[in-house]
Amino acid sequence: MHxxxxxxxxASMRQMVSFTLKNAGxxxxxxxxxxxxxxxxxxxxxxxxxxDQNMPRMDGISLTKKLRENPKFKATPILILTTExxxxxxxxxxxxxxxxxxxxxxxxxxxxxxxxxxxx
Numbered sequence: 001m002h003x004x005x006x007x008x009x010x011a012s013m014r015q016m017v018s019f020t021l022k023n024a025g026x027x028x029x030x031x032x033x034x035x036x037x038x039x040x041x042x043x044x045x046x047x048x049x050x051x052d053q054n055m056p057r058m059d060g061i062s063l064t065k066k067l068r069e070n071p072k073f074k075a076t077p078i079l080i081l082t083t084e085x086x087x088x089x090x091x092x093x094x095x096x097x098x099x100x101x102x103x104x105x106x107x108x109x110x111x112x113x114x115x116x117x118x119x120x
Contacts, residue, residue: 002119003027003044007037007051007063008081013104017050017081020108021115034058038066046076048119053082053089061089061096068097077118081106 004026008014018028029046031037035057041049049067053060060080067073077099082089085103093101099118102111 001025001027002047003029004115004119005029005031005037005041005046005049005051007031007034007049007055007060009033009052009055013052017106017111020106020111021050024112024115026115034060034063034066037063041067041073042070045072048115049073049076049078050081050115051078053080053084053093061092061098064093064096064098077115079114079118081111 004021006014006017006028009032014030018030021028029040031040033055051060051063064078067078079100079102080093080098081102081104083104090101
């Protein structure tokens with residue numbers, strides 16, 4: 001079973017994402033912000049990281065950069081799921097090493113489809 005680290009500072013968004021992914025057969029670990037995610041990522045392996053951008057303590061782009069510095073996460077797909085949709089933010093995400101950029105609100109079927117395409 002593939003494991004996904006779902007990161008969002010909104011409890012309701014974490015619940016929606018977690019519900020969607022668990023129903024699709026994924027194991028989901030939730031993190032409340034980038035710092036929490038970084039700590040959890042260092043404790044175990046994940047097949048994919050799905051992160052929000054705007055969060056306290058550490059945002060999604062900073063989390064992506066930090067994870068990419070760790071050889072363990074060099075090839076792990078990292079998707080940023082956010083309300084941000086500007087080209088500038090997307091470029092910053094790509095430069096940080098994000099695999100893809102999804103804009104909220106998300107379509108559950110589309111989210112599962114995209115994850116299915118990038119997960120190992």
